[in-house]
Amino acid sequence: MIRLEHIFKWYNIGGTRSFVLKDINLEIEQGDFISIMGPSGSGKSTLLNVIGLLDEPNEGHYYFMGEDVLALKPKKRTALFQSHMGYVFQSYHLIDELTVYENIETPLIYKNLSGKERKAIVGDMLDRFGIVGKKDLFPAQLSGGQQQIVGIARALAASPKLLLADEPTGNLNSKQGEEIMELFKQLNDEGMTIIQVTHSEKNAEYGKRVIDLLDGQVR
């Protein structure tokens, strides 16, 4: 599904190149559940962003479902991102002004789905994640764990093929974190490809494969 070849990413600091990613080669199959691990500054998030099309490498090739992503025009890339990827953040990034229902609905609006279709999908999501009773609440009225569940529901509403999660449990306590991880595992069992960045060994164990980064290189 994803193939990375010789991916380099660097910053020029005072004339010398400071590498964030150094010759990354990676293959990810459909249905995989990957945990990217490594100490702070090892390039975990940058790698996730490159995979998520939010950041561009300075060198290398990136094939997503056989397509050379880096050769695509920005508009095409955005379309690709929209239709195939869902993003989950450490700090949830829900829109404070919108209710749970509306937050989940937003990506569907941007996909230009009709009101009827949106209603069906959002209803389905609320049902699936057990948050029907909370649909009219605002993010500020929810606990961190609940907010993250909404964040995941929102990411999945547009039915992506790939779920990217940047420390999804980083702001949660251990019990809430466990719940989210259970949820991920369940999603993976249902066929969802997941890539997560995490600090925690325990969370990494939920995945099928661990990629260990150190100083921008796979160990």
Add this chain to the structure above:
Amino acid sequence: MIKNYFKIAFRNLAKNRMFSMLNIIGLSFGLAGFMFIATYVFDELSYDRFHTKAERIVRLNAHIHMGESKLDMARTSDMMGPILRDEYTDVEDFVRLYTSAGAKLIKNGDRWIKEVRVAHTDSSFFDLFTYQALHGDLRRALTAPNTVVLTRSAAERYFNTTDVVGKTLETNDAGNTIYQITAVIDDMPRNGHFNYDFLFAMENASYESWGSLLSHNFTTYILLRNATDRSLLENHLEEYVHKHCLPAAKQFMDIASMEEFRTQGNVFYYDVTPIKDIHLRSNLMGELQPNGSLQYVYIFGAISLFILLIACVNFVNLSTARSASRAKDVGVHKLLGSSRGGVAGQFLTESLLLSFGGVMVAIGIVLLALPLFNELSGKAFKAYDLINVRSLPLIGFLTLFVGLVAGYYPAAYLSAFSPLQVIKSRSVIASGKSFFRSSLVVFQFAISITLIVGTFIITTQLQYIQHKKLGYERENILLISDYHALGNQAKTFRDEVLSIPGIKMGTVSGYLPVSSSSRNDNPYSKETVMSAHNSVSMQTWHVDEQYLPTFELELTAGRNFSSARIADSTAVILNQTAVNHFDFGSEKEAIGKKIHFQLGSNMRSFDVIGVVKDFNFDSLRDPVTPLGFFLGNHPVEAAFKIEAADLPALLTRIENSWNTLAPGYAFSYRFMDEAFDAMYRAERRMSRLSLAFAVLATGIACLGLFGLAAFMAEQRSKEIGVRKVLGSSVIGIVIMLCTDFIKLVLIALLIAVPIAWWGMSKWLEDFTYRIEVSWWIFALTGIISILIALLTVSTQAIRAARTNPVNSLRNE
């Protein structure tokens, strides 16, 4: 999608209440100011456009400059209109207005009422001008002598009904004249350059020089066959001067030809003003009403636009300052699939909502502040003049315009954030300082400071006028109007008033040292034969021997009139300027000299018996001109010098003796200093308006500054926390936060000072007697604006500086 925009915008505005309030308040005041001024400007531009033939109507003006005398007047002789119509086919018709007699007394029951909105006019009046008839046939209304046309309000005042055709009105014309009412029209629109309640037949005008081609006492309008004939008409006017005026002038002046007359530096020609231009582009002698000024229309228009811009700038500044907190939303929306346009649409929706709120509040302010605005502008607008079917689309357009102008930059700026910025950093996008935002603040304050300087200078000039020694006494002088109503009882009345204790002195004359009183300009010469180069155009004032002592005018040479000397009836007292113009040498030498005046074929000579020190008998805008006092009877007004503790009782006694001696005539009086103040009404209006503008502009700019300071303090809370932990004092932090803003105000000051200095110097040039623009005005303005800015910013700064650093640092 749109629904979603509105939903998010609404909740966003509700959440950031301070931001929304600051914006709506700022915008609404800016908009209210703009609406007022726009109404004022549109009104000024609409003058005389209601006449259906306005395109073809022009007014004739005369320009006669001889020696020192320069007459540019909106008047012609009575003959000019008829001659032009008879001799030139492109002149379709003419109409004259005769108003020189001023007021008329009209009998209502057994009281005589003084009516000032009166004029005599030709029967063609309603052919040229468009007025709505209520009763009667306008085309035939003024064809016969002793006829009058009334307006609705005049008819209601006298008869309590408008259906009064056939009834009569009694006036004091020629002793006593009864007019028959032949038609009633609706009140003349406010936006006309003349406005009368009574139009009398021209035949009844009490005019002595009918047929005199060189006496200019009529306002004449010409109806052209074609609007394009105007240049043709100018040729006719030149021909008219040669054919008619020159022969008439030769009768009493040593003048060979027009060419010779002109090569001697003299001017004599006629031109025209299109009727639609009269209100804003004409300011000649003998205008029927004080006209407006195109210059002020431009200035006010520009200022109101600037105030609106200041309000828009607030929005831009507050929105971009908040960008850090909005960046997250932008990033998330983009991650969820929104395009840049979609995000921009979201922000524009917000600014449109704010602008809509601003407009609604502005309409409320406009309705509440209408009386205040009328007082400031001297107009009489009603609510429906501002908010009506015609203005609603404009208001809608304004909402859109302001929303887009204010929202454009924030939308463009904020929508450009890339989602990565959100993911990477924890939304720490530097938005504390920005060159763009700083320039906008400088722009706002530069305008405010310019307006404050303007206000100061106008006020100082007014103070100067108020306190300048004018060379005559104007305190405690009581003026009694309509003195001619006393008829042959005038002397009795005077003696009676003078016998009242508290009245020190009194004089009877209509020629007073305020410009609203009588004026009479005539040519005099030192030699017995007058020519263009020895004539001195001089005010001819008929006064009694009490005039000089009553106004405490100072004689620098010679003596005052004396009733005991019969020869004083051919004596004259000159002012110093007149002595200079006649070239008599010193004031002492002037005594005993003669000056001559040609009246038709008669020549009259006068002995100079005294010289008075120059005094400002007209507005301080104008220099003192030659003036001569002649002993004579001019019972128009009387001036009494009073010195009484109990003014009401004194007035009652004077009124009682008036009522016995002039029964049926209203007793009307005013005080000299009121009449003096009336000369500077326009300046005082200017001063109040500029004050209002300055307060508005500064207030709105401060609202923005307040918001900016609040966000800045919030943004820098972490920095402030760190500094405090490192040992900075509260004062140190307050100074640090304020300095940034004060710097901006100082830059604004640097920009505004030259602009204000230039503009106000221009304004002051209108005054012959004026203050110097001195440095302290700018210094004071600088201090005031810095104080205002400090006051605005420091509350926020102090609050931020006093928060416990633990709170701000814990957030991480």
